[in-house]
Amino acid sequence: MSGSRSAKDFFRPLAVGAPTPLTEIPARPSRAIHFFDPSNPKMAAKVPDMVGTVDVLLGNLEDAIKADNKVAAREGLVEIAKKTEFGATQLWTRINALDSPWALDDLTTLVPAIGDKLDVVMVPKVQGAEDIHYVDRLLAQLEAKAGLDRPILVHAILETARGMANVEEICGASPRMQGVSLGPADLAADRRMKTTRVGGGHPGYLVREDPPSENGVANIEATRATFQQDLWHYTIARMVDACAMHGIYPYYGPFGDIADVIACEDQFRNAYLLGCVGAWSLHPKQIAIANKVFSPSVEDVAHARRVVAAMGDGTGAVMLDGKMEDDASLKQCLVMVELAEQLAA
Numbered sequence: 149m150s151g152s153r154s155a156k157d158f159f160r161p162l163a164v165g166a167p168t169p170l171t172e173i174p175a176r177p178s179r180a181i182h183f184f185d186p187s188n189p190k191m192a193a194k195v196p197d198m199v200g201t202v203d204v205l206l207g208n209l210e211d212a213i214k215a216d217n218k219v220a221a222r223e224g225l226v227e228i229a230k231k232t233e234f235g236a237t238q239l240w241t242r243i244n245a246l247d248s249p250w251a252l253d254d255l256t257t258l259v260p261a262i263g264d265k266l267d268v269v270m271v272p273k274v275q276g277a278e279d280i281h282y283v284d285r286l287l288a289q290l291e292a293k294a295g296l297d298r299p300i301l302v303h304a305i306l307e308t309a310r311g312m313a314n315v316e317e318i319c320g321a322s323p324r325m326q327g328v329s330l331g332p333a334d335l336a337a338d339r340r341m342k343t344t345r346v347g348g349g350h351p352g353y354l355v356r357e358d359p360p361s362e363n364g365v366a367n368i369e370a371t372r373a374t375f376q377q378d379l380w381h382y383t384i385a386r387m388v389d390a391c392a393m394h395g396i397y398p399y400y401g402p403f404g405d406i407a408d409v410i411a412c413e414d415q416f417r418n419a420y421l422l423g424c425v426g427a428w429s430l431h432p433k434q435i436a437i438a439n440k441v442f443s444p445s446v447e448d449v450a451h452a453r454r455v456v457a458a459m460g461d462g463t464g465a466v467m468l469d470g471k472m473e474d475d476a477s478l479k480q481c482l483v484m485v486e487l488a489e490q491l492a493a
């Protein structure tokens with residue numbers, strides 16, 4: 149996204165029928181947010197070839213970048229952005245946390261140098277609306293000084309207990325808010341959860357089938373099925389509600405077990421079904437998983453279109469394949485159709 153588009157072009161209202169009118173943010177696909185380390189020359193060299201293969205390329209400046217490499221990562225991102233045409237692929241960055249010594253320099257360096265190419269700034273460890281207000285004002289000043297003609301959007305990572313408690317006000321803190329991601333690793337630490345993973349489930353977090361009863365006595369020694377539960381259900385559901393309320397996008401964050409593509413797909417799918425629009429990719433193979441999971445299936449879209457057609461003017465109820473469809477199922481189907489159209493555009 150560069151240069152020639154004006155702020156007016158950048159904002160477009162979504163189709164009639166979307167549950168929440170998204171009038172202030174671009175409806176552009178961002179199923180996989182692929183992280184790269186701009187201080188790593190090997191990774192940086194691959195970026196131009198990834199354009200067009202992924203919805204979002206994100207130059208990471210925060211965690212996973214060693215303190216000694218912070219400046220190199222920032223400069224590396226400027227260099228990559230300047231020499232790359234991103235086309236339909238968005239360029240995002242994750243700046244350092246606002247209480248770190250690097251965040252201010254991240255913004256004051258990046259906006260004048262590559263603000264015309266940066267679509268979204270991801271802000272980690274957001275605690276409350278005040279963090280978003282700070283970034284919003286700073287971006288406004290830097291954009292004005294640089295003469296930029298479109299606003300850089302803001303994405304918050306939900307990864308502290310305080311941020312979680314303030315998620316609704318964070319989502320509504322600025323018209324720049326594009327979305328929120330779950331940050332399961334930092335959030336687990338901040339909540340003092342007893343896990344050591346980056347996202348995903350845990351074999352210890354389970355429910356067990358009731359014991360069989362023999363002569364009215366429960367045999368607790370008998371072998372019983374166990375079912376792993378989703379550690380992130382509450383957090384994602386709450387995040388989705390807060391985002392929906394403010395018309396911005398919710399995302400699953402990172403899934404750290406790169407080798408376990410099956411569990412990754414399960415986590416991403418749960419998030420998709422609950423309302424998320426995308427997830428992070430920490431390895432190219434997670435791009436394919438996210439692109440698949442966060443795109444509605446051909447069957448789902450075909451069914452949704454049938455319901456839309458059958459519902460005519462959208463009022464009343466109809467029977468389709470033995471099931472009752474009404475205004476509420478129509479609205480769900482419109483969400484599906486709209487997503488398919490957005491991805492096809």
Ligand code: GLV
Nearest residue numbers: 307331332333334
């Ligand atoms: C991501 O930043 C996380 O902490 O999970």
Ligand code: MG
Nearest residue numbers: 211307331334
């Ligand atoms: Mg984190």
